[in-house]
Amino acid sequence: MTGIEHATPGIIVLLGLLSAVFCWSFYSVRAGRKFEIRKIPGIDAIEDAIGRSAEQGRAISFSTGLTDISPTLYACLGVLESITKTAAQYKLKLLVPQYSPEVMAVVEDTVRQAYRDVGKGSLFDPSTIKFLSSEQFAFASGYMGLIHREKPGAAFLFGAFAAESLILAEAGQQVGARQVAASVSPEQVAFFICTCEYTLIGEELFGASAYLSRDPVQVATVVAQDRVKLLFCVFILIGVVCATVGSWDSTLSWLNPVSLLFLSWGDVVTW
Amino acid sequence: MDSRTALIRSFTFLGGIYFFFHFIVPESALEVIGIKDAHPGISNGFIVIGAMAIGLGIINLVIGHGSHVVFKRRGWTFSAVLLVSLVSTLGVTTAQWIRNRAVSSELQRIYVIGEFSNRILSDASDVKNPKSFSPAGELPKLEFRVHALTKYVREVLGEVERASIEGHGDGSQESLTLREELHKNQILLAADLDRVETVSWENLSDSNKVLLERVSQHAGGYATAYSVIRRRDAEQGLIPQMYTVLYSGIFENLGAAMFALLGVYIAAAAFRAFRVRSMESTLMMVAALVVMLGQISFGKWIYEDMPALRQWLLEVPNSAVFRAIRFGAAVAGLMLAIRMWFSIESKTSSEGR
Numbered sequence: 001m002t003g004i005e006h007a008t009p010g011i012i013v014l015l016g017l018l019s020a021v022f023c024w025s026f027y028s029v030r031a032g033r034k035f036e037i038r039k040i041p042g043i044d045a046i047e048d049a050i051g052r053s054a055e056q057g058r059a060i061s062f063s064t065g066l067t068d069i070s071p072t073l074y075a076c077l078g079v080l081e082s083i084t085k086t087a088a089q090y091k092l093k094l095l096v097p098q099y100s101p102e103v104m105a106v107v108e109d110t111v112r113q114a115y116r117d118v119g120k121g122s123l124f125d126p127s128t129i130k131f132l133s134s135e136q137f138a139f140a141s142g143y144m145g146l147i148h149r150e151k152p153g154a155a156f157l158f159g160a161f162a163a164e165s166l167i168l169a170e171a172g173q174q175v176g177a178r179q180v181a182a183s184v185s186p187e188q189v190a191f192f193i194c195t196c197e198y199t200l201i202g203e204e205l206f207g208a209s210a211y212l213s214r215d216p217v218q219v220a221t222v223v224a225q226d227r228v229k230l231l232f233c234v235f236i237l238i239g240v241v242c243a244t245v246g247s248w249d250s251t252l253s254w255l256n257p258v259s260l261l262f263l264s265w266g267d268v269v270t271w
Numbered sequence: 272m273d274s275r276t277a278l279i280r281s282f283t284f285l286g287g288i289y290f291f292f293h294f295i296v297p298e299s300a301l302e303v304i305g306i307k308d309a310h311p312g313i314s315n316g317f318i319v320i321g322a323m324a325i326g327l328g329i330i331n332l333v334i335g336h337g338s339h340v341v342f343k344r345r346g347w348t349f350s351a352v353l354l355v356s357l358v359s360t361l362g363v364t365t366a367q368w369i370r371n372r373a374v375s376s377e378l379q380r381i382y383v384i385g386e387f388s389n390r391i392l393s394d395a396s397d398v399k400n401p402k403s404f405s406p407a408g409e410l411p412k413l414e415f416r417v418h419a420l421t422k423y424v425r426e427v428l429g430e431v432e433r434a435s436i437e438g439h440g441d442g443s444q445e446s447l448t449l450r451e452e453l454h455k456n457q458i459l460l461a462a463d464l465d466r467v468e469t470v471s472w473e474n475l476s477d478s479n480k481v482l483l484e485r486v487s488q489h490a491g492g493y494a495t496a497y498s499v500i501r502r503r504d505a506e507q508g509l510i511p512q513m514y515t516v517l518y519s520g521i522f523e524n525l526g527a528a529m530f531a532l533l534g535v536y537i538a539a540a541a542f543r544a545f546r547v548r549s550m551e552s553t554l555m556m557v558a559a560l561v562v563m564l565g566q567i568s569f570g571k572w573i574y575e576d577m578p579a580l581r582q583w584l585l586e587v588p589n590s591a592v593f594r595a596i597r598f599g600a601a602v603a604g605l606m607l608a609i610r611m612w613f614s615i616e617s618k619t620s621s622e623g624r
Contacts, residue, residue, distance in 0.1 A: 004489035007295045016293070022609050045550055069321075070605035072600075101328035102321055127338075131331040137529035149346065163533065170536045184600040186593045194540035206603035225606040229599060 039155035042198035067159035078209020084114035087175030169195035239263035384490035456493035
């Protein structure tokens with residue numbers, strides 16, 4: 001590779017391919033083709049958790065953890081929008097503790113808009129979107145304090161988390177909140193599985209918003225990512241078969257460089 | 272589409288297209304069109320825009336906790352502590368920053384002496400050297416540059432003397448040794464300057480060369496001793512001590528205490544997770560047991576290949592799952608990034624964000 005900051009021709013071809021798949025999925029959805037998203041129990045549990053909080057008259061909390069402005073945040077915002085709308089209909093207090101000031105501005109706008117969308121704009125209280133700290137453990141301690149004071153009936157942890165994940169999840173566990181977590185960090189998934197009622201793993205976080213809203217654009221994105229993954233799986237399979245056969249039979253050793261084309265395309269095709 | 276949405280979409284697209292082209296265009300081409308040199312500045316510009324948001328955080332804290340204190344709501348004392356901590360940390364950190372900045376610029380003035388004399392030496396040794404201080408692209412006369420050097424050094428030495436070095440320091444043996452070192456180098460440097468002023472600088476003879484090298488060497492020794500003294504001085508006084516108390520004494524320890532809670536929570540979470548209630552939790556418990564036993568010497572005593580089994584579990588099934596999660600999340604993130612770049616959002620979402 002010529003450098004980490006610049007794409008190789010192989011990467012450019014791949015990017016083009018991915019964009020083409022996205023456009024294909026997007027236009028097929030716009031053309032009226034229907035796609036189904038499989039049932040994800042963790043996402044169904046969100047509504048249950050909010051309903052339970054409404055019955056108990058308790059608040060709900062939603063945290064994006066250490067997520068910065070990134071695609072992961074936008075995936076979380078889709079879920080937040082849906083949760084806010086439901087909470088607004090039940091007139092529930094929604095707490096959104098914040099780690100990053102930039103994210104706070106975007107989150108505040110999303111929550112305000114969601115309240116307006118369901119005709120409950122007057123219920124929106126900006127003071128529930130609390131900036132705690134941009135320091136990891138100061139944020140964790142602020143979150144613990146908030147959860148112990150407000151005792152929410154449901155706590156949603158969506159986004160990027162690090163070592164503080166267990167502290168946040170345990171705080172919710174201690175006050176008896178029903179918790180649903182979703183993280184793209186595999187290291188933290190184990191902690192969430194141990195502590196939360198439901199955990200969305202990796203890309204399920206990106207599918208959650210589409211699943212909840214059934215918005216055609218979001219569904220198209222999920223369809224596109226599934227198609228791309230399928231394409232990569234085929235690449236990996238061909239590469240593995242070529243590499244295995246190539247190293248097994250010396251007369252077919254020409255398959256080894258062919259396998260590299262499928263397994264590390266970006267490194268092989270360079271400027 | 273209203274004008275606000277159109278503006279947001281345009282900025283998103285333009286920002287995206289810049290970074291996209293910077294990623295796909297080869298480095299050599301970026302150099303030709305001049306983007307390579309401009310890129311750090313452009314990237315810093317984006318960071319600066321993001322940094323402005325820090326004010327939002329402070330405003331949110333002050334309004335949220337300020338109203339708690341003013342109306343004496345439940346737990347207002349905690350809010351008061353937070354606000355006092357915020358103001359004191361902000362004040363002390365700013366004062367410390369100003370102090371460090373003053374020391375750094377003072378030291379820079381001394382460090383530059385050695386660089387200046389070395390530059391004169393290298394330029395004078397290579398008359399064809401195109402590098403020059405003058406805008407016309409010609410080297411100033413050697414005599415003129417040496418005169419400027421001596422003038423500058425005497426000026427700096429005078430300033431340092433006025434800063435009354437004797438007044439600083441904690442009186443320890445190390446401090447006294449440093450001051451002796453500084454004094455020694457100051458005398459040597461002054462002696463070098465006296466000699467520099469007495470010899471002719473029409474051209475660079477071998478003896479002149481040695482003289483400039485000595486100036487550079489003694490200036491280096493002087494700067495090193497002075498910087499250690501000044502940095503030690505800068506660590507004393509009320510502001511640095513307050514900074515140490517706030518940061519090392521309170522903040523770091525509170526962070527460590529929060530981190531220490533993890534130990535307790537891991538045990539509590541493990542207890543809940545390892546209850547055998549289903550096929551999945553049984554599998555998880557067995558895997559965790561093997562990994563834990565493989566980690567300790569007792570495991571090898573139970574079954575010889577336990578460490579190898581643990582290693583296999585971590586390196587093969589665990590790594591495969593980690594990669595699958597990361598791979599799926601990366602592809603999903605990429606697809607979402609394309610959607611964000613082109614602002615392909617449903618009506619409600621685009622207005623909301």
